[in-house]
Amino acid sequence: MDGEHPGTPPAFTTQWQEWLAESLLSGVAHDEIVTVMRQRGFTPEVARQLIATQEGATAFRVAHRLLGEHRKLRSLTDALSDQWSQSPQAKAVPVMDPPDPETFFEHFYFANRPVVVRGLVDRWPALHKWSPDYFVQEFGDAVIEISADRQGDPRFEENFLAHRREVTVREFVAHIMADEGNDRYVVARNQMLQRPVFRRLLDDIRHLPGFLAPVALGHAKLWFGPAGTVTPLHHDDSNILFVQIRGSKLVRLVEPHNLPCLYGDRSGRSPVDLGGVDLTRFPAMRDVPVTEATVRGGEALLLPLGWWHWVASLETSISLSFVGAFDLSGHSTSWRYA
Ligand SMILES: O=C(O)CCC(=O)C(=O)O
Incomplete structure (x- = not known):
């Protein structure tokens, strides 16, 4: 001009x-x-x-x-x-103990509020069986896909395909026992449980009447890695039941109405690091409340539709997520925004 x-x-x-x-x-x-x-x-x-x-x-x-x-x-x-x-729930995610489907749906799922549920998966053999050693013993020579060399690439999620590597379970476990950090992680998108050789692991998880539809079990997604993995801030388009089998994870959450302050892209990923927010780069984050939960082995966390979450593993960790397959008489809602 x-x-x-x-x-x-x-x-x-x-x-x-x-x-x-x-x-x-x-x-x-x-x-x-x-x-x-x-x-x-x-x-x-x-x-x-x-x-x-x-x-x-x-x-x-x-x-x-x-x-x-x-x-x-x-x-x-x-x-x-x-x-x-x-709300007091903006400070810390509430805990439900013992599990009760009516309260879960009425006060959390339909209210779009996260909750940690204790005791829900107590009867799952996976809780007592699954460990890095067990995976080596049962599947040591089997090949898995992992997400690797992530630490040097701030956009490792967007560049997911470039970070795929194939290793044996034995090699992977040896690496993660020797090195903590975000460089090697089996994430949901690596689809480990979809490989026929691992399907028998699904025998170690059980239907959760009143919570998950039976079909959900077949679609379980596995997360397996050392302490120090980080899944960057993003939202999903369905409700997720996130079950911690072993180890613990710190989950930081932001309520969906804060969407305009999160610098998200069209696919629901945000560059904001909830491990330590850079307010100079992301000033709109200044007043955004961040809620926190530590999810321990045997606990489940409802990640409600549209809630942004950032997940860091605090120990060697095995988790499962069940996406959009709740035990409802109606349908599982999903958010169509594209
Ligand atoms: O456990 C993780 O690292 C991430 C889990 C997650 O983001 C999800 O299940 O949507």
């Missing part, structure tokens, strides 16, 4: 058109717009005429209406996240 010669009326370039549309849609007063345009060589009459033409254009009027709806929705999410921040 610079570089106009005094006395020569400037061209109303695409850049000017976008500036004008953006200023009007952001609510800048006409007089202020005219002042800026005058300083750049437009006469006040031409500036006012351009404003009138812009405001009369069909595309502008549609954008104005949609923006009004967007602002109203945004102010609602701001109000709801403010209200949530006053």
